[in-house]
Amino acid sequence: MTVNSTLDCLQRIIAEIARRFWRAVFGRRIDVQPKLIIPDFRAIGQAVECGFGFSVLPDYLCADWVK
Structure with missing residues (x-):
């Protein structure tokens, strides 16, 4: 493979x-x-914040964004 x-x-x-x-x-x-495969939740959050798309993240990582 x-x-x-x-x-x-x-x-x-x-x-x-x-x-x-x-x-x-x-x-x-x-x-x-998927366009990106990122093995780290914090890096995924940063990618979403920079406009690379969307994701489903644990609430403790995105609570500040959804206030």
Whole structure:
């Protein structure tokens, strides 16, 4: 397995996890294709803050943004 095929596989898995989470929490489907895979919650928050898209984060990391 090459690095690119491994990343493609990881991207599909993460997209499916996001779809399932969205459907369970919000009761409807979402069609997403991750553009970034970031393994750190704080870095994800910074990416969202800089306009790279959206994410679902623990409330303790984004409480200041949603006041």
